[in-house]
Amino acid sequence: MSSMTRGGLEVAPPVASVQAAADIQARLEDQVLPLLSAGISRAISAWLERSRPPRRDALEEIRIRKGLPLCMVLSFGDVFLSSDGAEARPEQAFCPDAREVERTFALLTDCSSYAMETELATGYVTLPGGHRVGLSGRMSAFSTEKYVLREIHGFNIRIARHIRGVSEKVLSRVLTGGPEKRPRSTLIVSPPRAGKTTMLRDLARVFSEGRAQINLPPCQVGIVDERSEIAACYGGVPQHDLGPRVDVLDRCPKPVGMMMLIRSMSPDVVVTDEIGGDADARACAEACAAGVAILASAHARDVDDLARRPYSSWLVEKGYFEVFVVLSRRNGPGTVEYAGPLPEGDETGWRLP
Amino acid sequence: MKILGSVLILISGALWGITGSSRLNARCRELERLERALLHLESEISYGLTPLPRALMVSGQVAGGQIGQVLSKASELVGRGGGMVPSEALEDALSQAAAALIGPETRGVILEMASSLGTSGRMEQMALIEATRERVRSLRESAAADAARYGKLYRYLGVLGAVALVLLLT
Numbered sequence: 001m002s003s004m005t006r007g008g009l010e011v012a013p014p015v016a017s018v019q020a021a022a023d024i025q026a027r028l029e030d031q032v033l034p035l036l037s038a039g040i041s042r043a044i045s046a047w048l049e050r051s052r053p054p055r056r057d058a059l060e061e062i063r064i065r066k067g068l069p070l071c072m073v074l075s076f077g078d079v080f081l082s083s084d085g086a087e088a089r090p091e092q093a094f095c096p097d098a099r100e101v102e103r104t105f106a107l108l109t110d111c112s113s114y115a116m117e118t119e120l121a122t123g124y125v126t127l128p129g130g131h132r133v134g135l136s137g138r139m140s141a142f143s144t145e146k147y148v149l150r151e152i153h154g155f156n157i158r159i160a161r162h163i164r165g166v167s168e169k170v171l172s173r174v175l176t177g178g179p180e181k182r183p184r185s186t187l188i189v190s191p192p193r194a195g196k197t198t199m200l201r202d203l204a205r206v207f208s209e210g211r212a213q214i215n216l217p218p219c220q221v222g223i224v225d226e227r228s229e230i231a232a233c234y235g236g237v238p239q240h241d242l243g244p245r246v247d248v249l250d251r252c253p254k255p256v257g258m259m260m261l262i263r264s265m266s267p268d269v270v271v272t273d274e275i276g277g278d279a280d281a282r283a284c285a286e287a288c289a290a291g292v293a294i295l296a297s298a299h300a301r302d303v304d305d306l307a308r309r310p311y312s313s314w315l316v317e318k319g320y321f322e323v324f325v326v327l328s329r330r331n332g333p334g335t336v337e338y339a340g341p342l343p344e345g346d347e348t349g350w351r352l353p
Numbered sequence: 354m355k356i357l358g359s360v361l362i363l364i365s366g367a368l369w370g371i372t373g374s375s376r377l378n379a380r381c382r383e384l385e386r387l388e389r390a391l392l393h394l395e396s397e398i399s400y401g402l403t404p405l406p407r408a409l410m411v412s413g414q415v416a417g418g419q420i421g422q423v424l425s426k427a428s429e430l431v432g433r434g435g436g437m438v439p440s441e442a443l444e445d446a447l448s449q450a451a452a453a454l455i456g457p458e459t460r461g462v463i464l465e466m467a468s469s470l471g472t473s474g475r476m477e478q479m480a481l482i483e484a485t486r487e488r489v490r491s492l493r494e495s496a497a498a499d500a501a502r503y504g505k506l507y508r509y510l511g512v513l514g515a516v517a518l519v520l521l522l523t
């Protein structure tokens with residue numbers, strides 16, 4: 001384990017090694033495999049049987065593509081599966097056909113794609129257990145702005161993780177000083193698949209539960225879950241443990257949802273995922289100005305990268321966020337590279353090696 | 354004894370005729386129920402955006418009768434809960450239904466709809482169900498005409514056949 005420090009913080013061990021051995025096999029067999037066609041389900045089930053727990057627990061995604069090899073994405077690489085669940089070379093791997101992909105799509109959407117037009121327009125659906133299925137296929141345009149996926153060709157099933165405790169390393173940095181702690185506005189920055197949402201979720205849980213040992217009183221937490229990923233609501237119920245004081249606006253656009261939550265639910269903290277444009281950034285700024293702590297994430301390699309983008313540069317420069325947490329996959333997903341305020345005159349402090 | 358036998362033959366003939374006639378009427382009623390169920394299914398899908406398993410269950414409850422049982426059974430089998438696609442679920446449910454009440458033409462119409470049920474957007478589903486309802490209406494009208502024409506025939510045939518048999522035997 002690296003003993004390297006960044007921003008005065010010891011680099012955290014990989015999330016994969018931190019996470020409790022939540023039985024991924026049982027969760028997949030219960031929540032995901034029944035929704036896949038028989039051939040795909042059989043191959044994955046056999047792979048789960050064959051694999052030892054460290055390998056099995058490293059599973060992050062299942063990628064199913066019409067006519068292409070069935071692929072399991074692990075935290076350290078990916079493997080292709082043969083029809084009997086053995087790891088195979090791409091040319092020997094099991095390739096789901098059109099019928100299997102169609103059947104899988106029908107089951108994933110509960111045979112109700114008409115009821116999921118909003119989800120299909122955004123390109124993903126949420127499953128029981130909070131697993132998220134990204135979709136690819138042929139887009140149909142209804143107008144210059146409205147596109148809907150028509151023929152589905154592929155799925156990316158992202159396995160939801162319930163990882164408690166990943167925020168422990170950064171918790172003291174995201175709280176104010178003084179006798180009674182309160183959350184500070186924090187922006188979590190990382191490239192994709194580095195654990196931003198997992199970190200957001202765990203911080204939301206800690207704020208919602210409160211912690212007497214460090215004088216952190218419980219907070220009312222409002223979540224604007226535009227992509228249904230933080231709470232992963234299924235049938236209106238969060239599929240992740242977010243503590244007892246959480247209100248979720250599911251699939252609500254951030255600019256609308258943040259102000260709606262502030263007006264209607266009086267939260268102490270507003271949590272939202274992936275600030276991705278000018279309207280999102282302005283909504284964050286407005287919420288900060290309303291006296292609410294914002295806990296948000298953004299896609300970027302580091303804060304320098306974030307500061308180069310027009311929509312977010314002023315958000316960083318104006319100081320709306322008091323704390324920045326930079327994550328990477330250097331030692332596995334969730335490696336904390338930095339946690340603290342914007343450093344002055346030391347740009348290298350942000351950069352990853 | 355002879356009189357008792359003749360009475361029994363007459364009663365049996367009349368019952369045969371009534372049964373045949375009521376079978377035609379029952380088929381007509383099932384088609385009416387199917388039409389009602391499709392109307393309800395359409396509104397569940399278009400206004401409620403109700404997931405298909407629940408939409409089928411509610412439509413089945415509204416319809417009642419043999420069709421209601423078919424839809425309720427299909428609702429248990431379809432989707433995430435039962436692991437079947439609509440065509441498989443409805444085929445399975447129809448295989449357990451009485452063939453006399455839901456004829457091969459009606460089954461064909463239901464299964465044709467099932468092959469596209471739940472696979473497209475709201476507007477396409479509404480058009481699909483509307484088209485199916487039109488076909489069911491046409492089947493029902495034809496069944497009603499059959500019931501009116503052949504219902505009487507069955508009843509007369511039953512009684513007259515029994516009378517002829519009694520006369521032959523005596």
